[in-house]
Amino acid sequence: MSRFDGEFLATANEIISRYPVARSAMIPLLHLAQEQDGYVTEDAMEHIAALVGTTPADVLGTCSFYEMFKREPVGRYLVNICTNISCQIMGGEELLHHAEETLGVKSGSTTSDGLFTVEDVECIAACTEAPCLQVNYRYRHRISHQEFDSMIEDLRSGRLDDEVPPHGTVARIRQHIPADRAAGPADPVATPEPVWLSANASGEETGS
Amino acid sequence: MTITDAPKIITGRFGFDDSHTLERYEATGGYDGLKAALARKPSDIVEEVKSASLLGRGGAGFPAGVKWGFCPPGVFPRYLVVNGDESEPGTYKDRLLMERDPHQLIEGVLIACYAVGCSQAFLYVRGEMALAQERIAQALNDAYAAGHVGKNIHGSDFSVDVVLHWGAGAYIVGEETALIESLEGSRGMPRLKPPFFPAAKGLYMQPTIVNNVETLSNLPWIISNGGAAFAALGAENSRGTRMFAVSGHVKNPGVFEVEFGVTTFRDLLYAPVYGGGIRGDKALKAFIPGGASAPWMYPEHLDTPLEAGTVGKMGTMLGSGAIVAFDEDTDMVKACLRLVRFFARESCGKCTPCREGTTWLEMILQRIVDGHGRPQDVDLLLDVADNISVGMAWPPTQTTICPLGQSATSPIASAVMRFADEFEAYVGGPAEITVEVKGAAFVGPVGEEAPVSA
Numbered sequence: 316m317s318r319f320d321g322e323f324l325a326t327a328n329e330i331i332s333r334y335p336v337a338r339s340a341m342i343p344l345l346h347l348a349q350e351q352d353g354y355v356t357e358d359a360m361e362h363i364a365a366l367v368g369t370t371p372a373d374v375l376g377t378c379s380f381y382e383m384f385k386r387e388p389v390g391r392y393l394v395n396i397c398t399n400i401s402c403q404i405m406g407g408e409e410l411l412h413h414a415e416e417t418l419g420v421k422s423g424s425t426t427s428d429g430l431f432t433v434e435d436v437e438c439i440a441a442c443t444e445a446p447c448l449q450v451n452y453r454y455r456h457r458i459s460h461q462e463f464d465s466m467i468e469d470l471r472s473g474r475l476d477d478e479v480p481p482h483g484t485v486a487r488i489r490q491h492i493p494a495d496r497a498a499g500p501a502d503p504v505a506t507p508e509p510v511w512l513s514a515n516a517s518g519e520e521t522g523s
Numbered sequence: 524m525t526i527t528d529a530p531k532i533i534t535g536r537f538g539f540d541d542s543h544t545l546e547r548y549e550a551t552g553g554y555d556g557l558k559a560a561l562a563r564k565p566s567d568i569v570e571e572v573k574s575a576s577l578l579g580r581g582g583a584g585f586p587a588g589v590k591w592g593f594c595p596p597g598v599f600p601r602y603l604v605v606n607g608d609e610s611e612p613g614t615y616k617d618r619l620l621m622e623r624d625p626h627q628l629i630e631g632v633l634i635a636c637y638a639v640g641c642s643q644a645f646l647y648v649r650g651e652m653a654l655a656q657e658r659i660a661q662a663l664n665d666a667y668a669a670g671h672v673g674k675n676i677h678g679s680d681f682s683v684d685v686v687l688h689w690g691a692g693a694y695i696v697g698e699e700t701a702l703i704e705s706l707e708g709s710r711g712m713p714r715l716k717p718p719f720f721p722a723a724k725g726l727y728m729q730p731t732i733v734n735n736v737e738t739l740s741n742l743p744w745i746i747s748n749g750g751a752a753f754a755a756l757g758a759e760n761s762r763g764t765r766m767f768a769v770s771g772h773v774k775n776p777g778v779f780e781v782e783f784g785v786t787t788f789r790d791l792l793y794a795p796v797y798g799g800g801i802r803g804d805k806a807l808k809a810f811i812p813g814g815a816s817a818p819w820m821y822p823e824h825l826d827t828p829l830e831a832g833t834v835g836k837m838g839t840m841l842g843s844g845a846i847v848a849f850d851e852d853t854d855m856v857k858a859c860l861r862l863v864r865f866f867a868r869e870s871c872g873k874c875t876p877c878r879e880g881t882t883w884l885e886m887i888l889q890r891i892v893d894g895h896g897r898p899q900d901v902d903l904l905l906d907v908a909d910n911i912s913v914g915m916a917w918p919p920t921q922t923t924i925c926p927l928g929q930s931a932t933s934p935i936a937s938a939v940m941r942f943a944d945e946f947e948a949y950v951g952g953p954a955e956i957t958v959e960v961k962g963a964a965f966v967g968p969v970g971e972e973a974p975v976s977a
Contacts, residue, residue, distance in 0.1 A: 341708030380710035381691030401770040438612040443776035452653040486656035496673035498682035501642035503727035506600035511681045512640035515564045
């Protein structure tokens with residue numbers, strides 16, 4: 316399993332249909348591949364290339380630029396600890412070291428049971444809640460070493476399964492544009508001046 | 524203290540647990556601004572926003588209404604791209620606006636599309652912000668069903684799709700041309716300006732307006748209450764209200780919406796209703812006034828108002844509304860290393876001065892912190908920084924396509940000029956500084972004459 320199948324293929328096509336140029340769907344589709352398989356496989360990149368009309372090398376080029384895309388398996392839980400300035404001065408580096416010691420891995424690596432990958436990350440926009448972290452992109456604010464340990468226990472035991480989906484799933488709610496409500500994508504070469512603009516430009520008053 | 528009773532223009536619904544729902548939004552005046560806008564000519568709406576003097580809230584601080592006017596006449600389609608890629612260190616406000624009041628943002632997007640004549644809008648949310656993506660997806664689904672978005676909005680001839688798009692982890696994508704590259708499916712590397720000013724040649728080489736989340740979130744209130752009411756708040760170029768994230772060593776870190784232009788740094792850091800003072804009642808050593816890219820400010824600057832022009836003249840900036848306080852015990856060399864390391868990691872690699880320069884700065888600082896630094900390394904830091912941003916002036920000179928590289932020189936010049944003694948303690952010898960630093964904010968220790976005048 317690594318090309319899109321079933322529901323994932325239908326979602327991929329729905330995402331592509333929202334853009335005037337299919338290649339714009341590249342990053343959302345790479346996320347979708349990661350959601351399906353936990354990481355981005357080579358087969359998935361080839362399939363994405365075919366779906367958006369480009370080469371697999373082009374997809375790899377985009378994929379390799381962005382930190383969220385993993386091209387090899389990571390843990391079921393990606394623990395991203397912020398060590399940037401606001402967190403650094405509030406104990407973020409100590410929290411990272413505690414995590415490394417507790418889990419027995421260095422930043423960037425995965426525990427042998429395949430459950431946890433630890434990363435030292437840049438600012439995740441929770442600066443007033445330092446030190447902070449994300450587990451599969453779900454926030455934990457002002458976290459103490461003790462709270463970190465209980466979070467790990469809760470993740471291990473499955474107590475947080477409802478809140479924290481496995482790595483790869485970011486948003487669990489998707490946008491759907493109903494066909495009868497869609498204005499449609501605006502083709503860059505064949506979209507005229509919008510009617511609400513042209514009608515008003517001709518001096519016509521639409522009220523106050 | 525200059526704490527005012529200015530209304531909460533964009534955070535007014537934050538007190539409700541269900542502030543993100545369509546029900547709450549509609550019950551509190553939601554989509555009234557859009558309805559009012561649709562009853563007027565698009566050109567009137569542009570004028571209304573111009574009269575509000577709404578400065579862009581993303582970092583560069585360009586007036587939003589003026590930016591809209593840069594689209595060349597007669598060239599269509601035009602696109603609107605919402606910059607929700609908040610990632611400047613210290614910055615925390617757009618995520619709150621997306622999570623807690625997504626409909627307010629969507630309404631702002633629609634008002635902008637109507638005014639400018641954009642045929643499609645893309646709402647680019649930072650990849651790591653799962654909850655913001657979920658809240659916006661749900662809000663869009665509900666808004667489509669209710670007739671607020673899509674075809675023939677509110678029964679008018681105004682039709683536009685708002686598409687949720689999301690990133691995948693890259694600070695540089697917050698730069699508007701890199702954002703457009705990313706939205707086209709590419710690596711997020713900035714484009715050269717000119718010719719690629721987005722308003723002229725943006726998404727798919729068409730006229731494109733890129734506006735920040737906070738900027739757009741102000742539009743429903745401006746249309747409902749009038750640009751004049753917005754401009755009546757604040758001072759000089761800084762009108763309305765603005766969100767500031769106060770983090771670091773304060774007793775009560777938080778995100779506060781305050782009257783722009785008149786509230787001071789002292790208010791935000793020390794007032795009991797805001798930061799509440801430095802924790803442990805320690806002394807303040809320095810603070811970052813506008814995100815990692817901004818030159819630092821010091822205790823003697825606390826009474827400066829949060830006014831973009833005033834702060835700019837002092838040689839730094841309000842940037843993205845990110846204030847980080849350092850207490851007297853902070854190791855400024857380590858703080859400098861962490862900030863520079865950020866820029867080194869996030870450099871996209873397109874321009875040599877930034878790619879090589881930030882990497883070398885990080886390596887030199889790392890060896891200083893590790894105890895292997897040499898006294899001449901302190902001057903070497905300035906020398907490398909001077910090659911990224913020649914003269915280290917303010918506004919900075921640019922040797923690269925985008926401002927990322929020069930941003931890394933702000934913490935270097937700030938830390939070296941002000942806290943040379945801390946570097947000397949690390950390197951075990953006097954730091955002989957020969958490189959000339961021109962930015963007004965890059966001052967030496969209090970009580971001494973600044974090494975180089977502004």
